Amino acid sequence: MGPGLLRRAPRGWLPARAISLKHSVRSHHYGSEGAPEIETTFALRVRWRIEVAGREPYEVEEQRDGPAWLAGGGVGGGNRWYKVRVRPQYGLMKDVPVPCFVNPADPSDLWIDWDAAYDAHEGAWEREARIRRAVSDASNPYDKVVGRLTNPFAGRVRAEDEAAEAEARIEREKPPPPAAPGPPGPFEVRLAELGRIKDTGRKTRATVMAHTATPRSMFGMPVVMLTFFVEGRTVEFEHCYGPRHLKHYKVGREVDVWIDPDNPDALCPGQ
Template identity: 50%
Template sequence: MGFELGPKLFRNAPRGWLSARAYAEGHRVSSHHYGSEGAPEVETSMHLAVTWRVEVPGREPYSLREERSVPNWLDPGGIVGNGNRWYKVRVRPQFGLMKELGVPCVVNPVDPTDIWIDWDQAYKEHEPVWEREARVRREATRREGGIDAVLSRFSHPLIGKLRPDDEPYVEAELERRKAFQRDVTANFSHSNPVLDASHNEIKRRIDDLERIQNEGRKFSAVVVSRVESGRKLGLMPVVDLVFEVEGRRVAFEHVFGPRHAKRYTVGARVDVWVDPLDPDNLCPGK
């Protein structure tokens, strides 16, 4: 049944335990605490704080709150995803532990709070769900239009085309986003001149990025600096980026949301288009 982290590094699935499935009703993945020196450059495992809903066939489901060491792939952060071992990478999109999917496990028949999780099988089951999620999010963004629809042109090249059986998930994602937007609108029911001006400025910048991509020359660049400035343009946080392009350093003020900004980590190599009218103006891609 694969391997599990902790209490030992590797161990076999216990015999005679009950087959079950555990669903994360709420969870948080973080770095282990390594004292005053902070986290290491290479994480070999992550810390999971979770409330499981454990379902054993023929028994009533029950909740279990626990903390444990888990494989790195449960953390969805970063440009490059984690493979099923800490030293492996995944080049396709990854979204960490999916609440609705759950994980296969076995339960101690004497102590139901003692569960053994088959992380290898869980990873295999998550892979097609991650890929579907990536297709669904991109299609929902495309149908919504606006700023994010433009930025989705630079999305991951390995997502693939939408499949016919993805359609119900796209509709559900669109409805979820509409419900969220209704809540936001209810909280900001009156016109805000400051926010309106900020929206217009972001739209102007989006139009400029489209022009640069259409007219500019494409280069390979490296992210050499990324600073969370603490400033905001409307509701959007401003991230100050510096790219090295053909031996030159070019600054870029990113105001298009954290979901897009997290692509640009220091050391990442990305495509950029340089403005033919201004070599210090560029459009970053992926």
């Protein structure tokens, strides 16, 4: 169950895991006719913590359709809407990592492996059932009877349940990761373009003919138009400079420049 009709992870995407920090699952709205008797999918709104090997974790908030088992509901809810799970299940759980794949071109674009997620949740559901039954057994005779009637297959609490609960608590207390990186801004795009010209361009010398202030600014610095005389022609170059940096481009001074191999009228000046 991934984007569109894909049943397999898109080729080239990065394997990762998603941990729900906060989520809600609700029925779809079907207008005046209401919801059907059997819903095959539910609407999921979730904030994921995304962990990709070798990278800093980050957060993604999204809305998507998910399998019916996400809603939980005690007995029932197999990994397909038409299947039944005899043991209790509690839907999507915050502490259970969900296998997924990340689009390398857009870190917020996820392909969720819901089948693997269901398999990962089965052990967590059974542990939760054992803990709930132990709590009801320790409460009072009425809660003990109700707990055993509603949770007959849970069994006794195991030693590993405490370790798993401690690990889940550590996971919950992790500091929130930064949001997914967004698209680069104009300044970053400009710096990347200048870096490309300097890395791939041809180095030569140019003379500063003029520098003119423009009415525009970027990040608090004025945008300046520099005019260079290079290889028999004038080339204009626009960038943002502070007073300290601009002093390197006094009129009449000769400086290094790199010429774009694809455009002779584009350059990257040095000092």
